[in-house]
Amino acid sequence: MMDGVGTSTVSTIDITRMPRGGPDASCLDRLLQTGRREYLDRASDGDADLEARKRSVIRALDWTGEVFGNHEKFAKIVLDEVAEVADPRILELGAGHGALSRKLLDWHPTARLTVTDVEPASVAAIAAGDIGAHPRATVREMDATSLDADDEEFDLAVFALSFHHLPPDSAARVFAEGTRVATKLVIIDLPRPPAPLHVLQLAAMLPLAPFAPFLHDGVISSLRAYSPSAMRALAAYADPSIEVELRGGLFSPQVVVASRR
Numbered sequence: 211m212m213d214g215v216g217t218s219t220v221s222t223i224d225i226t227r228m229p230r231g232g233p234d235a236s237c238l239d240r241l242l243q244t245g246r247r248e249y250l251d252r253a254s255d256g257d258a259d260l261e262a263r264k265r266s267v268i269r270a271l272d273w274t275g276e277v278f279g280n281h282e283k284f285a286k287i288v289l290d291e292v293a294e295v296a297d298p299r300i301l302e303l304g305a306g307h308g309a310l311s312r313k314l315l316d317w318h319p320t321a322r323l324t325v326t327d328v329e330p331a332s333v334a335a336i337a338a339g340d341i342g343a344h345p346r347a348t349v350r351e352m353d354a355t356s357l358d359a360d361d362e363e364f365d366l367a368v369f370a371l372s373f374h375h376l377p378p379d380s381a382a383r384v385f386a387e388g389t390r391v392a393t394k395l396v397i398i399d400l401p402r403p404p405a406p407l408h409v410l411q412l413a414a415m416l417p418l419a420p421f422a423p424f425l426h427d428g429v430i431s432s433l434r435a436y437s438p439s440a441m442r443a444l445a446a447y448a449d450p451s452i453e454v455e456l457r458g459g460l461f462s463p464q465v466v467v468a469s470r471r
């Protein structure tokens with residue numbers, strides 16, 4: 211589905227106050243969000259306990275991505291989007307553990323990867339491993355909301371399971387920046403279920419949240435996931451010339467492919 215964006219409704223709303231469910235969110239949906247931060251969003255500032263929790267969340271994301279096949283699914287999505295490009299230049303934002311970039315390097319014989327995250331500890335861990343030594347990979351610290359890259363430097367930028375970490379004004383900047391530096395910006399993120407289903411899902415997860423950092427962050431992530439209408443509003447707010455194609459959702463990750471007209 212291709213969506214035209216840039217309606218006057220979107221440009222006049224206060225984007226910082228937009229509900230995660232989008233401008234048209236129901237009353238119940240508006241209640242299902244939180245300002246609480248995930249462990250991953252908190253600055254460690256020498257707090258060894260917090261740093262250990264953050265590392266444990268990143269390890270769990272890598273493990274579940276391997277076991278449930280997300281790394282492979284996401285790599286297929288990315289490679290389909292650059293199927294027409296001979297030697298694609300790909301930027302991964304919010305790489306966390308780097309498993310998606312590793313898969314892309316394994317599967318594509320000539321793709322060049324710039325593997326980035328805003329978190330220095332994650333960047334250092336990726337750089338110290340196999341990806342750091344790979345001849346077609348560069349590992350860098352980068353903030354997805356303010357990209358240190360030239361216009362159209364990449365064929366594709368991908369931001370996986372990370373977009374919900376950002377409040378709406380920052381999320382809109384990712385649309386603007388991602389489509390500035392890359393021909394296509396691919397956002398893969400948690401789906402936001404319809405509100406009644408969301409309540410049931412949260413009820414099942416909440417009792418377990420205090421016992422594992424991964425589940426704690428999972429509950430908050432679910433409350434912060436953007437709906438398809440929120441995605442469209444953010445893209446339109448970022449720049450009316452950005453076109454978005456939305457796929458998936460409900461029981462699978464939602465995929466947004468954004469590009470400039």
Ligand SMILES: C[S@@+](CC[C@H](N)C(=O)[O-])C[C@H]1O[C@@H](n2cnc3c(N)ncnc32)[C@H](O)[C@@H]1O
Nearest residue numbers: 271304305306327328329353354370371372375
């Ligand atoms: C839930 S993890 C996802 C990791 C990995 N992409 C995956 O699919 O498992 C979210 C990642 O987004 C990163 N992140 C958060 N805000 C960011 C920003 N403004 N720019 C770049 N990365 C960011 C975090 O440091 C973290 O590594």
